[in-house]
Amino acid sequence: MRVLLAGGAGFLGSHLAEALVANGDKVVIIDNLSSGLLSNLNAIEEKIEFMKGDITKELNVKGSIDLIVNMASRAARKEWETYPVEIALANSVGTDNLARLAISKKARLIYASTSELYANPEVVPTPETYIARLDHISSRAPYDESKKFGETLIKAYEAQYGLRNIIIRLFNAYxxxxxxxxxxxxxxxxxxxxxxxxxxxxxxxxxxxxxSFTYVSDTIAGIMLLIKSGKNGEIYNLGSSxxxxxxxxxxxxxxxxxxxxxxxxxxxxxxxxxxxGADSSKISALGWxxxxxxxxxxxxxxxxxx
Ligand SMILES: NC(=O)c1ccc[n+]([C@@H]2O[C@H](COP(=O)([O-])OP(=O)(O)OC[C@H]3O[C@@H](n4cnc5c(N)ncnc54)[C@H](O)[C@@H]3O)[C@@H](O)[C@H]2O)c1
Missing domain, CATH: 3.90.25.10 (UDP-galactose 4-epimerase, domain 1)
Structure with a gap:
């Protein structure tokens, strides 16, 4: 596959890029290096294409793309408070741009969403079906509300344009x-x-x-499994129970x-x-x-x- 990995210079993105390269996939990374580092890609720099760019701006990606993975969003608490606008736009406008690109390239879109959507859950381990009440004007909102809207947007593209997609709700990876x-x-x-x-x-x-702390190799194994065996249109928790x-x-x-x-x-x-705490029975049924x-x-x- 030729994979466009948005946010590929970050913590999880760089590990995923290495796994994709090891799998024989061609990897194109787009990253604005706001929280990511080029040095994260040192081990594979010869084997990937890197584009410095922002997913909230116009995207110009040449050639065929089979899969787009959207991991482009700052993710740490202090960043939510310091860069709320960038974060809100990355997950809304940025996801919109990548969904449009996926439609035009006939690619599948995988979205890195978050367990923050479960807010303060009454059900733990929390299944994908749990609906939480989020405070849309709290200091956490630019992150959790925009991730939620990113999911809504992907579902809208699926309903209206048949976008093939998988949403992954990640729990604390380290x-x-x-x-x-x-x-x-x-x-x-x-x-x-x-x-x-x-x-x-x-x-x-x-x-x-x-x-629900989950070691990075387990998180990446889960994402690779979903790329291979995940069902389009489904949402999967990915985290330790x-x-x-x-x-x-x-x-x-x-x-x-x-x-x-x-x-x-x-x-x-x-x-x-x-x-x-993740109810990860859905992804476990696939073998994770x-x-x-x-x-x-x-x-x-x-x-x-x-
Ligand atoms: N690490 C976790 O535990 C965790 C948990 C839940 C969700 N997630 C999600 O997974 C993804 C990756 O998280 P991470 O921990 O690797 O964070 P990270 O900050 O290390 O990586 C994010 C990457 O996205 C890039 N980026 C940010 N905004 C961008 C934009 N507008 N355009 C292009 N690139 C942009 C950054 O430069 C960085 O390289 C994020 O979307 C995050 O919300 C992570």
Whole structure:
């Protein structure tokens, strides 16, 4: 296949690009390098085409395309607050542009959506059929509402123009190349760096809130499986059904790093979900099982940091 991968210089996109190249696919990446890094593609730079570009602008992609994967959106909490307009437009206007392109190229479109659509779910593990109430004017809204609208738009293109598509709701993926620092860092990155620097690990709220941490190789195996065997028009959760509380995560990071760091508590950000756990039975029925337990994933992350 010739695959157009939007957001391919990012954390997940670069791992997916490597998997596609290893599978013998031709990969064309479009990325505006807002949160991604060209160096993420070092291992495959000779084997891919890279276009610096923004999916919210006019797209000029030459040649045939069999599959478009849309992963182009900033995804870290601080980015939602700092770049809300870019994020809202990436998932709405950007998804619109890619859907139009998919129709004109007769390609299939795969969309990286998010478990943020489940907000604060009453049902955990949460199935794809769960409908949550989102606050459309909260600070999280530019991300979660635009992802939701991206899904709506894809369904509209499917109904009106027969767009072949798969929507994947990703849960917290982690692993090497997850970008760190104040702007891009997510909880595992923050804890790892704090532990390695022997600084206190900052837990927000009580730390009892849970997340569905999924190691990147499991996430990518799931996306590759859906590309091969996923059914068009379907939505799939992709995440571990094991819930890990943030406080347990902090303890596991301290254990994995052998750090003497203590745990400190800070205020819980508004709208922070209490529980996240994927009901992944739909993708499991296709043969997906996560293979990397959190302890092992953290050890692999540690090698990356070192
Ligand atoms: N990592 C996760 O746990 C997770 C969970 C749920 C959903 N997702 C979704 O998966 C996708 C990839 O996430 P990630 O963790 O790799 O994030 P990332 O920030 O590492 O990657 C996003 C990539 O998209 C690019 N990008 C952003 N806006 C763009 C635009 N307008 N035009 C072109 N390129 C643009 C960035 O430069 C970056 O390379 C995102 O859509 C994200 O919302 C990720």
């Amino acid at each position: 692993g090497p190349r997850m970008r760190g620092g104040d702007m891009y860092g997510r909880v595992i990155d923050r804890f790892m760096k704090q532990a390695l620097a022997e600084e206190p690990l900052t837990v927000y709220g009580t730390g009892k809130q849970t997340r 094991v819930e890990t509380s943030v406080i347990d995560l902090a303890k596991l990071v301290i254990e994995a790093t052998g750090s003497k760091s203590k745990i400190e508590y800070g205020p819980l950000p508004p709208g922070d979900p209490q529980r996240r 099982t996560p293979k990397v337990p959190i302890k092992q994933g953290l050890r692999q992350m540690l090698k990356f940091y070192k």
